[in-house]
Amino acid sequence: MKKGLVLLSGGVDSATTMAIARSGGYSVYALSFNYGQRHAIELEAAKRVARQLGAAQHLVIDFNLREIGGSALTSSIDVPKDTIRNAEPGTQNPEFSTDQSVICNQNSAIPVTYVPARNTIFLSFALGWAEVLKAADIFIGANAVDYSGYPDCRPEYLKAFEDMANLATKVAVEGSVRFSIKAPLLQMTKGEIIRRGISLGLDYGLTWSCYDPQENSAKEQKSDSPEADNKAPDRQTLSCEALQASELHAFRARYRPCGRCDSCIFRKKGFAEAGIHDPALQ
16 A cells, blocks of 8 residues: 655644545554644644554654744743634635635734745654655645645645655655655645545544634533543543543543634634534534
8 A cells, every 4th residue: 555644733724634644545644743832732623633544653752842932832922812814705815826815814924833844844744754664655734725825735845845855765766656746735725635534434523723722721621521420431441432532531521612713713614615514612
């Protein structure tokens, strides 16, 4: 079976990308990063998704971009809230040519949630692992429609990285592997992405999108926990599926999305466009 390497954050886009790769007949190798991000709880979602979609291996690499900073996701800079509006019919993101109505920022500046060179760093790790695995295809959930305007989500950027990958690796130079950067969601709206994932059996209740997760108070956690009804599960007697459900319940009892960052709003609009209730809000 051919091998595909997928960058998996645990969000809607990366989870859908992994489901698409699996549906294409790939043995999927998932790669996630604990890079000092404010929303590191997304890694719990990544683990859930990798498990549901049957990853051949899920690797989590640790490094600290807080040492560099420069982003609201890796420093004390506040995560912007309520900055997204609906685009007027027929308007386009000025960075891209597309015939679809998009969601855009109220100004054209790249937002402070951009992490300096993040996709280049992520793809470089992915390329290294792909070379070891001899996996020609590297999947990334980049999107150029319903997105925040990050420069490293552009088609030109992805093509440039692909060209570099085939210039800078031993297996490519020797001719045994020709690398391809695959971004199947690039020109899809968030609603289209969600509908595609649903058609592939993806459980979006396992995913996490929020950039600024809020931790519930101890009282709120207790009132929403199995123990509140004297039904605390016995981990030793639970099936694997039931244990995973219990862990997800505990996760939701502890954390909630802010509902106001760009990522939350894109997710909300995507489920509205798809006409589907967001299972993560149950």
